Amino acid sequence: MCRICGGAVSEFFDFGRQPLSDTFLRADEVSGEYFFRLAVGVCEDCSMVQLLDEVPRDRMFHADYPYHSSGSARMRNHFEQTARDFLDTELTGTDPFVVEIGCNDGVMLRTFREAGIRHLGFEPSRGVADLARADGIRVLTDYFEESSAVRIRESDGPADVIFAANTICHIPYLGSIFRGMEALLAPDGVFVFEDPYLGDIIRLNTFDQIYDEHFFLFSVNSVRTAARRFGFELVDVRRLPVHGGEVRYTIARTGARPVSPAVDALAAEERDRGLIDPATFERFGADVKRICGELVELLRRLRAEGKRVAGYGATAKSATVTNYCGIGPELVDVVYDTTPAKHGRLMPGSHIPVRPASELAETRPDFAVLFAWNHAEEIQVKEKAFHESGGRWITYVPDVRIT
Numbered sequence: 077m078c079r080i081c082g083g084a085v086s087e088f089f090d091f092g093r094q095p096l097s098d099t100f101l102r103a104d105e106v107s108g109e110y111f112f113r114l115a116v117g118v119c120e121d122c123s124m125v126q127l128l129d130e131v132p133r134d135r136m137f138h139a140d141y142p143y144h145s146s147g148s149a150r151m152r153n154h155f156e157q158t159a160r161d162f163l164d165t166e167l168t169g170t171d172p173f174v175v176e177i178g179c180n181d182g183v184m185l186r187t188f189r190e191a192g193i194r195h196l197g198f199e200p201s202r203g204v205a206d207l208a209r210a211d212g213i214r215v216l217t218d219y220f221e222e223s224s225a226v227r228i229r230e231s232d233g234p235a236d237v238i239f240a241a242n243t244i245c246h247i248p249y250l251g252s253i254f255r256g257m258e259a260l261l262a263p264d265g266v267f268v269f270e271d272p273y274l275g276d277i278i279r280l281n282t283f284d285q286i287y288d289e290h291f292f293l294f295s296v297n298s299v300r301t302a303a304r305r306f307g308f309e310l311v312d313v314r315r316l317p318v319h320g321g322e323v324r325y326t327i328a329r330t331g332a333r334p335v336s337p338a339v340d341a342l343a344a345e346e347r348d349r350g351l352i353d354p355a356t357f358e359r360f361g362a363d364v365k366r367i368c369g370e371l372v373e374l375l376r377r378l379r380a381e382g383k384r385v386a387g388y389g390a391t392a393k394s395a396t397v398t399n400y401c402g403i404g405p406e407l408v409d410v411v412y413d414t415t416p417a418k419h420g421r422l423m424p425g426s427h428i429p430v431r432p433a434s435e436l437a438e439t440r441p442d443f444a445v446l447f448a449w450n451h452a453e454e455i456q457v458k459e460k461a462f463h464e465s466g467g468r469w470i471t472y473v474p475d476v477r478i479t
């Protein structure tokens with residue numbers, strides 16, 4: 077049943093049994109590992125693309141949540157620029173107040189703290205929340221939802237901007253989020269969020285964007301319908317080149333802001349391209365199967381030729397690739413990553429060991445599967461020596477390729 081409107085959800089792909097994508101295991105934790113069925117479908121009534129099964133939120137977002145947003149220089153720049161844009165546009169009044177949902181280690185709020193702007197982050201994962209707090213940022217170790225939003229409205233007053241990046245798509249209880257907006261957003265305030273865009277996922281075959289945390293795959297049509305349903309209005313959209321293609325949605329109270337022509341334009345493009353037509357999902361599903369087949373065949377061939385293949389980027393996305401395609405330590409012996417909290421742990425489900433990224437240069441495998449393809453440019457510059465000494469990158473979206 078659709079988490080937005082209660083309509084029937086028609087399943088279009090089943091990835092089978094999958095682990096928690098961001099739970100990196102110690103050797104003694106392997107036997108108790110949690111699995112769920114990762115299947116994705118589209119609501120026949122409101123067109124929202126969503127997972128069929130939901131993982132309880134406390135299993136995903138807890139003190140050991142290992143994803144650190146500040147790990148990418150490009151994303152640090154992206155969020156600094158985003159914050160500066162808000163300072164120039166939405167936050168020019170007297171004593172403005174900005175709230176972030178899912179502030180993680182403070183990658184975005186840092187700029188507001190430096191500018192002396194009243195701010196608050198909601199971040200249920202205590203480990204990353206503590207990092208932000210250590211940086212002088214004001215953080216509530218809690219989920220944003222109706223009740224917590226009401227409490228902040230009472231203590232802090234209305235918010236001019238409520239922002240979220242790569243977080244709203246993690247939240248199945250979207251109705252509670254909008255009731256929280258109703259309570260906390262100033263009459264002329266904006267709720268701005270950016271998430272992976274269904275249009276890019278379908279176009280570029282980035283099937284590994286589908287995992288436990290990515291409960292919704294948003295499109296302009298589905299977000300516009302959801303906003304209306306909850307008493308708000310989608311007033312602007314903008315495509316972003318980060319994380320393999322995202323859209324930034326700006327939502328306001330109904331009638332409070334003019335609606336940009338960009339909304340209708342992108343909504344029409346989605347319809348023209350048949351974004352949610354059954355034939356589109358069929359093509360996508362066939363491509364996913366083909367890509368997995370080709371990737372595994374390549375890895376088997378390289379192994380048979382005596383080549384050593386590693387992985388790079390212990391991303392949440394890589395859980396879907398490795399577990400759906402059946403890639404274990406016999407094909408990819410280790411995954412390199414810069415996040416200290418992941419080192420010495422095992423990848424979810426596949427149990428491939430994670431090692432510090434510095435070891436890529438020291439151990440120089442023949443090939444490295446670039447699981448963090450969304451950071452390709454940054455990583456390939458950083459690891460230039462790998463390629464110059466003959467190492468080759470393997471990517472698998474939109475197609476399997478060696479570069």
Ligand code: SAH
Nearest residue numbers: 137145177178180198201219220241242243
């Ligand atoms: N905004 C950062 C972090 C994205 S990861 C970035 O773009 O890089 C998603 C974050 O949302 C996690 O840190 C998780 O703990 C947090 N989160 C999940 N549900 C939440 C909720 N209901 N309210 C606030 N944060 C939430």
Ligand code: TMP
Nearest residue numbers: 147148389390391413414415448451455
């Ligand atoms: P993400 O795709 O969800 O942002 O995760 C990126 C992962 O890749 C994260 O675990 C950090 C890692 N990483 C590196 O190992 N090296 C890098 O240069 C970058 C940018 C990320």
Ligand code: ZN
Nearest residue numbers: 078081119122
């Ligand atoms: Zn629906």
